[in-house]
Amino acid sequence: MDKKKKRLVMRTVILAVLVIGIAYTIYAAATQDKTKTLQVGDDAPDFVLTDLEGNKHKLSDYKGQGVFLNFWGTWCPPCEKEMPYMNSQYEVYKDQGIEMLAVNIAQSEFEVQTFVDRYGLGFPVVIDTTKSVRNAYSVRQLPATILVSPEGKVTEITTGELTEQRIGEMLESIKPN
Structure with missing residues (x-):
């Protein structure tokens, strides 16, 4: 029974990490399009x-x-x-x-x-x-x-x-x- 509990915990942790990774990827892709892309006619960003x-x-x-x-x-x-x-x-x-x-x-x-x-x-x-x-x-x-x-x-x-x-x-x- 102890082995089964460990396996269940491990699988749950792996599943949680995968879900978090997928959620982050979707969030990053959704917000990336909102950043302004430099275009001809824009002021050149200073640096x-x-x-x-x-x-x-x-x-x-x-x-x-x-x-x-x-x-x-x-x-x-x-x-x-x-x-x-x-x-x-x-x-x-x-x-x-x-x-x-x-x-x-x-x-x-x-x-x-x-x-x-x-x-x-x-x-x-x-x-x-x-x-x-x-x-x-x-x-x-x-x-x-x-x-x-x-x-x-x-x-x-x-x-x-x-x-x-x-x-x-x-x-x-x-x-x-």
């Missing part, structure tokens, strides 16, 4: 992230400049492929009122620095350690690029790998007058 040299980058400090925000990871082949293109176009546009920020999603400083060194990247690379910026910008898949006008408005949201020509067109579109 402060630190680059690999220890410099702070606050989006609102770039008001008056176009900002090219690229969300990426070292493990992402399309991200890796577009980085040299970004670097090349950054060299062309950096003195024309354009800022480029590569926002890494929560990887270690060592991983990111190794990647930056391998490709000789000249633009600021910051790490979103808490994923709060990724969430504020509704980034679900990498790479993702968000263009911010000199007035601080989101002008384009693009997911997927970019060509060098496309990056140039994007930078041209946010260049201050």
